[in-house]
Every structure is written in structure tokens, then in C-alpha cells.
Amino acid sequence: MSRNGSEGTGPSDVPVDAPGAEIEAGKRLVRFGGDKGLSLGERLSNHFHRLTWTTPLHALRLQGRFPLKLLVVPNDPLPGNRHAGQWLLSGTMRWQGEAVAVDDLDMSGVGYSVGFNDYLQRFEWLRDLAATSSRAQAAPIAERLMRKWLAAHGEHVSDNAWRHDLCGWRIMLWAAHAPLILSSTDIVYRSAVLNALARMARHLDRGADRAPQGNQRVAAWVGVVAAGLTIPGGEPRLAFGETGLQRALGAGFSEDGGTIARSPHDQIDAIVLLSMLGQVYEARRRDVPEFLENVKLRAVAALLGITMGDGALSSWQGSGPIGADRIEQVVAASGVRTRPLRQARDWGYQRLAAGGTVMVMDAAPPPASRLDGLGCASTLAFELSDGMQRLIVNCGGARGSTAIPPHLVQGLRTTAAHSTLTVGDSNSTAILADGGLGQGVNTIEIDRQELEGGSRIDASHDGYARRYGFIHKRTLALSGNGRELRGEDALLPSPRRRRRSSSAAFAIRFHLAPGVEVTPTADGQAALLRIDHGPLWQFRCRGGTLSVEESLWVDATGRPRATVQFVVTGVAPAGGASIGWLLKKAG
Numbered sequence: 001m002s003r004n005g006s007e008g009t010g011p012s013d014v015p016v017d018a019p020g021a022e023i024e025a026g027k028r029l030v031r032f033g034g035d036k037g038l039s040l041g042e043r044l045s046n047h048f049h050r051l052t053w054t055t056p057l058h059a060l061r062l063q064g065r066f067p068l069k070l071l072v073v074p075n076d077p078l079p080g081n082r083h084a085g086q087w088l089l090s091g092t093m094r095w096q097g098e099a100v101a102v103d104d105l106d107m108s109g110v111g112y113s114v115g116f117n118d119y120l121q122r123f124e125w126l127r128d129l130a131a132t133s134s135r136a137q138a139a140p141i142a143e144r145l146m147r148k149w150l151a152a153h154g155e156h157v158s159d160n161a162w163r164h165d166l167c168g169w170r171i172m173l174w175a176a177h178a179p180l181i182l183s184s185t186d187i188v189y190r191s192a193v194l195n196a197l198a199r200m201a202r203h204l205d206r207g208a209d210r211a212p213q214g215n216q217r218v219a220a221w222v223g224v225v226a227a228g229l230t231i232p233g234g235e236p237r238l239a240f241g242e243t244g245l246q247r248a249l250g251a252g253f254s255e256d257g258g259t260i261a262r263s264p265h266d267q268i269d270a271i272v273l274l275s276m277l278g279q280v281y282e283a284r285r286r287d288v289p290e291f292l293e294n295v296k297l298r299a300v301a302a303l304l305g306i307t308m309g310d311g312a313l314s315s316w317q318g319s320g321p322i323g324a325d326r327i328e329q330v331v332a333a334s335g336v337r338t339r340p341l342r343q344a345r346d347w348g349y350q351r352l353a354a355g356g357t358v359m360v361m362d363a364a365p366p367p368a369s370r371l372d373g374l375g376c377a378s379t380l381a382f383e384l385s386d387g388m389q390r391l392i393v394n395c396g397g398a399r400g401s402t403a404i405p406p407h408l409v410q411g412l413r414t415t416a417a418h419s420t421l422t423v424g425d426s427n428s429t430a431i432l433a434d435g436g437l438g439q440g441v442n443t444i445e446i447d448r449q450e451l452e453g454g455s456r457i458d459a460s461h462d463g464y465a466r467r468y469g470f471i472h473k474r475t476l477a478l479s480g481n482g483r484e485l486r487g488e489d490a491l492l493p494s495p496r497r498r499r500r501s502s503s504a505a506f507a508i509r510f511h512l513a514p515g516v517e518v519t520p521t522a523d524g525q526a527a528l529l530r531i532d533h534g535p536l537w538q539f540r541c542r543g544g545t546l547s548v549e550e551s552l553w554v555d556a557t558g559r560p561r562a563t564v565q566f567v568v569t570g571v572a573p574a575g576g577a578s579i580g581w582l583l584k585k586a587g
Helices: 040-054 056-061 082-089 114-122 125-130 135-154 164-176 187-210 215-230 235-252 264-283 290-304 324-334 406-411
Strands: 027-030 092-095 098-101 349-354 357-362 382-386 389-393 421-423 443-451 454-461 470-479 484-493 504-512 516-520 526-531 536-542 545-554 560-572 577-586
Touching: 082 092, 082 125, 082 135, 092 114, 098 114, 114 164, 125 135, 125 164, 135 187, 164 187, 164 215, 164 264, 187 215, 187 235, 215 235, 215 264, 235 290, 264 290, 264 324, 290 324, 349 454, 349 470, 357 470, 389 516, 389 526, 421 470, 421 484, 484 504, 504 545, 504 577, 516 545, 516 560, 526 545, 560 577
Parallel strands: none
Antiparallel strands: 027 443, 092 098, 349 357, 357 382, 382 389, 389 504, 421 504, 443 454, 454 470, 470 484, 484 577, 504 560, 516 526, 526 536, 536 577, 545 560
8 A cells, every 4th residue: 555645556556446436526415304313113023023032932933953063164355453353362451542351251242332232242353363473372261262152152142243244154154264263172062152153143044134224234144155154954054144245245335445434444344254254255266246346446436535644544434544554465365456535525525646645624414323333524634744753633522532532522423523614612523412413514616636736625514504594615726746735624504594694703724733833923813833843834824813722633643632623713603704724835
């Protein structure tokens, strides 16, 4: 992957363009059902379905013959974390700073963070253990943890451990790391493991389509397909699973390759899942279905499209700046050779890159509340990097972090935590008390032009139309040499305003990456941005007053770091306002 801000490639010799990589003409994006979570009927139906898991009828459905062995042991294409594996060997399971002694592990998952519980129940720790040492050293730890899990869940279906997506991940990881969990000479233990695997497959056969739309449903159907390929006599299940998986991928991904939840974290998970499933097909010496390869190709291109000049991700929809090394591992595991997608209209991210400068913009409505509990009111925010150095950032996300307190988790989702404009110190899309996203941005108008002297994006949203009577329009133009980013933020009277005309205070926030020092000028219209051992950038604005405030940035380890932001403030009269600004590289 390129790390110099150019449109680099994945691990390939001859990169290819993903389908739909061309730049399209202007488009309107509409958020369907954005302020609606699951209906009461859907919640009751799902709750009743989970209650049936503990009934004798469901237990009867899970009974049947279990395999004496697996047909294949596929490769796990993603390397594990050796540091986490070493901790396991020493008797402690660690995930993102959360640590529990192996002796004290509660396989019910009670009291653990969501991320730690998923790491435990998916059996992702098998990957870390395998990366650490020889099978002779790792197998006893794996067997010990497996016995604890079997005692708690092997014969008892529970909501926490038998969630459909967790079962899908477990089937994949048990198959890939079978040498660690099935090397015992204890025939009773081995039979219990294989019986649990067969029970999970039957559980998914009947319930994969009941998993929530998106990654969870995809993971469930991946488990069905993997079971069909690894358990003897699985041909009928394989055909059934491939049909279900194709349907789940069609509902879970936009046409440009992004997950419908718009989460980079989910994007990585999906690519890893599809890459692992590809290894199962390879182990069985079967061709990977074309529909699966096509989705993976588009997904990798979309993921690369939101990387910055340092090769790590930009921060969107609750996801932080996942490091370049991890992104390289995920892309290498996929086997995909492609360029970063410059324009992902439905997934919602726009990428401008020139002369070592990279800009990524959120140019779509937030995800529907039913799809993501950590969606953000970040519409029209952007991040900017110069080579390996980040310059303008968003504050980041709490997804996958245990170091961020609950009140800050909600704060990171706000519009003010992103580098964009706010009106009346409010969110462009409401963040509700229950964590869902309410009314706000419903429609986006976007037009992108590739000009001889650079690239330009004009985008607008209606998030403030209902409350304040304004449309926010943002224009970003990157010069062909990457040395200038010109911007304009305009508040335009909404043709459908519902309230009487009045003025409204606004603020345009530019959160700075750690290590960037800002020095405002005396006239309150400009600032100098100094990068440690890097270039000098100048900022100038018209139409507002510039000030400097405290801020924070969640780094790749999930820990908040102190930084600053510069803020352009003003008051927009009823007729609207326009604030022009320029970021220019000096020297």
C-alpha cells in the first residue's frame, strides 16, 4: 500500500480498478428510515425467536450425527497478535487493555466489554495463540479454554454465546485452528468439540436469516457455507448456504463495496470473513463463487479509499484510525489487487489525493439507527494528511476501545467532534438518549468534478433545515499539486423552512492531529500550522472569527490523546452566510 499520499495499490504488481471506480455525475442521496430503529413488532419477534433457543424443541432440532473429523483444515489468512498470544501463554487473556486471568474467565461473558466478549466468543484468541509458539506449547492452552467453553455452552444454547454471527465466526476459526483444539488424545473431548460444531451448523441452518441485516447476517451465512465445506455430507448445506450468503451480501453491502452501516471497523471484519471463507474453498480445491470475489474486490477498494497518507484509516462512524500494519495485513489476506476507490457514493466517502496530500470526506447521510448503534452525525466532515503526517482529523470513535468512558463515547458521535460546521451548537442529525440516531440529515446533494487544475466536490445536506431553516453547503477543492485545499461553508435558506426567519450562530471546527501546533494571527482571520519535522501550512478564512480550543483524538490503540482545534465562529442572518477558507502549504 502506498504511504506517500498518492493513489497507491494493495499488495499487487498490476493493480486493477474495482467496478464502479469511475467518477460519476452529481447525485442525490436519501437516508431511508434513518430515524427509525426496529419496530415494536420486529423487536418482539426477535426476542421470541431467541427465547425459543432454550426450548426442548430447539434442542431436538440441534440433535443429530456429529462428524468424526473435518474434511479440511483451511489456512487462516490473517496473522495473529503475538503480544496477545504471549499473554495467553502466561495465563492472561488481553484485549485492548482489558485483561482477565484464564483461571477466572467467565464464559458467560457477564461483566466484560462488548469487544472483549466478542473476542472471547468468536475464538479470535486462537489466531493470536497460533502466532506465538509451537503447537505443543499452544494446544494445552487452547484445549483448556475450549473445555471451559464446552462446559458452559456446549449443550446449552444461550443468547450471548450462540448469537448467529458469533457462531459463524466460531465455525470459521475452529476449522482454521483445528490442530490446536483437536490435538488431544481424549476421544470424549474431541467428540464434544465436533458435536458442538455440528450443533452450531444446525443452529445457523434455521436462524441465519434472523440475524440483523449487515455484517451479523453475513457472518451467520458464512458459517453455514463453511460448515457445508468442512463437515462430511455437507453438499445440500453448501448449496443452501451459498444462496443465503449471496442474499445477505446483497443486503449488507452497497453497490460501491461499502457496508451499509458505513463503519470502517465493519468493513475490515467483512473482508476478513470473506477472505477466510475463500481459504476454505481453496482447501477443498473448489472455485470461490464469483459473487463472493466481486464483493471482496469492491470492499477492499472501498477500504483503501478511506486510508490517509500514513496508510492508516481515517476515523468515521465510531471507528478509529486503525493502523497501517493492520490494513496491510487485511488487504494481503484478501489477495485483492486494486486501487483506492476515489468515490464511494452509497457508502458515502469521497477521496481527493494529489502531490502527497490526501483528503477524505463523509458525503452521505448517517446510517439508519437499526444498522449501527455507534453511528455519528458527521455529514460533510473531512480529514486531511500531508504525506505521513495527519493535519486535520476527526476526534475518532470508541468502537473497539475500553479506555473511553461512556459519556465520552456519546460525545465522540456528535457533529462538534468532527471537522465540519455546526449550527446553534447542535448536531446535524440528532443523537437520542437511547443511543440511536434521530431526525436530521435526510438528503445529500453531491457533485464532483475532475478539473485540469485539481478536483472539486460540492455537497450539501438538510440536517439544519427543520430546526434553523438552513441548508449547509460545503465546497472542497484540492489543487493538482496538492498544496492547496480551498473550502467554502455556506448556510443557504432552505426552500422548505418551517420556522420564521431568524439568525443563528455557527461554528466550523478543524480538529488538529497531535503534533500539529497552531499559532493564530493577531487579526483573528488566519493561523500557522507547524508539523514536527514537517512542512508549514497556512490557514486563512473570511466571514468568521478564528479561535483555538482544546480537543482530543482517539489513536489507533483506542486511547484519547490531547490536542487542539481551531474554530471559525459567526452568526448567519436569515438570508444565510458564506465562509471561505484556505489551507495552503508554505515553502
